[in-house]
Amino acid sequence: MSDTRAAQPIWVFGECLVDDFGDAKRLGGAPFNVACHLWALGETARFISRVGRDAPAAEIRGLLRRWPGAAAWLQEDAQLPTGRVLVQRLGTGMHRFEILPHQAYDAIDADEELRVRALETSYLLYHGSLALREEGPSRATWRFLASRAWGRFVDINLRDGCWQRPWLAELLQGADTLKCNDEELGVLQREFGLGRGDAEAILPALAQRFGVAEIVLTCGPEGAMHWDGATLTRSHALSTSVVDTVGAGDAFSAGWLYARRLGATVAKALQVAHGLAARVCALEGALPEDPQSFYPAFVAELGVAAKGAVRA
Numbered sequence: 593m594s595d596t597r598a599a600q601p602i603w604v605f606g607e608c609l610v611d612d613f614g615d616a617k618r619l620g621g622a623p624f625n626v627a628c629h630l631w632a633l634g635e636t637a638r639f640i641s642r643v644g645r646d647a648p649a650a651e652i653r654g655l656l657r658r659w660p661g662a663a664a665w666l667q668e669d670a671q672l673p674t675g676r677v678l679v680q681r682l683g684t685g686m687h688r689f690e691i692l693p694h695q696a697y698d699a700i701d702a703d704e705e706l707r708v709r710a711l712e713t714s715y716l717l718y719h720g721s722l723a724l725r726e727e728g729p730s731r732a733t734w735r736f737l738a739s740r741a742w743g744r745f746v747d748i749n750l751r752d753g754c755w756q757r758p759w760l761a762e763l764l765q766g767a768d769t770l771k772c773n774d775e776e777l778g779v780l781q782r783e784f785g786l787g788r789g790d791a792e793a794i795l796p797a798l799a800q801r802f803g804v805a806e807i808v809l810t811c812g813p814e815g816a817m818h819w820d821g822a823t824l825t826r827s828h829a830l831s832t833s834v835v836d837t838v839g840a841g842d843a844f845s846a847g848w849l850y851a852r853r854l855g856a857t858v859a860k861a862l863q864v865a866h867g868l869a870a871r872v873c874a875l876e877g878a879l880p881e882d883p884q885s886f887y888p889a890f891v892a893e894l895g896v897a898a899k900g901a902v903r904a
Contacts, residue, residue: 598853601636603715606723607697609675629846631659642667642696648674669696702733710740717741725754743768764802771808795819827862832870839878844869867894
């Protein structure tokens, strides 16, 4: 990534929600988690989402007060509730998710201010797929933002009932970076007829089919791979005492973006991404309760330079 583009902001688009474990509730949503990690590491990011007029929305706004201006583009919906996901613990850190339909994040609006800023600003757009599950306001806003961005980091989340083949193809087409896990790669392989074989065979076929510049594939404890059209790079996951895997993939994405914007090589960026994901797996929840100790320790351990002060 060039120095000029590394200095340009990341616009993070998509859901913020509450993960409801029954006995506990935690703030989450992949874009929300990624934005919080990036802010804590000193990155310039804008978070574009929508919440209801309810207690979870107040909690989200309260957390975002850690970073000045973080809630500036957080929209409020008078009818729809803040997103909620019912989470069932399965043991060994794994979970089953029930994602409730038609939530506030399905109705993110491209208001006049957002449109003007998009026309005036050069930005990298990070987005997932969950907030694009309905043909409605969020998908229309995403199409506009994607058309103005200089690049897209696509972090898919293929939960049952939350995606359809036609728009998934639209979402993948021309992505600068696609990040997915090994299970999601299997879905893409089947849905788009990418042939037989292991990841080494499927990644080039996927990149060619949709014109994707690079793919980052996470494989849980087996590590990760990166394909850039010419070279396949592998990396090993870091060992950790797993408490909770919720948010690990989001931490990986944030670590990758952070390292690459600092000019790290692919191999180093994968190491940094694994490092942040491992630290999050050792927590209950997707975000640390004590960012002032969590992020400086991560930065020191992985040998990367922080861009700014971590705020409490």
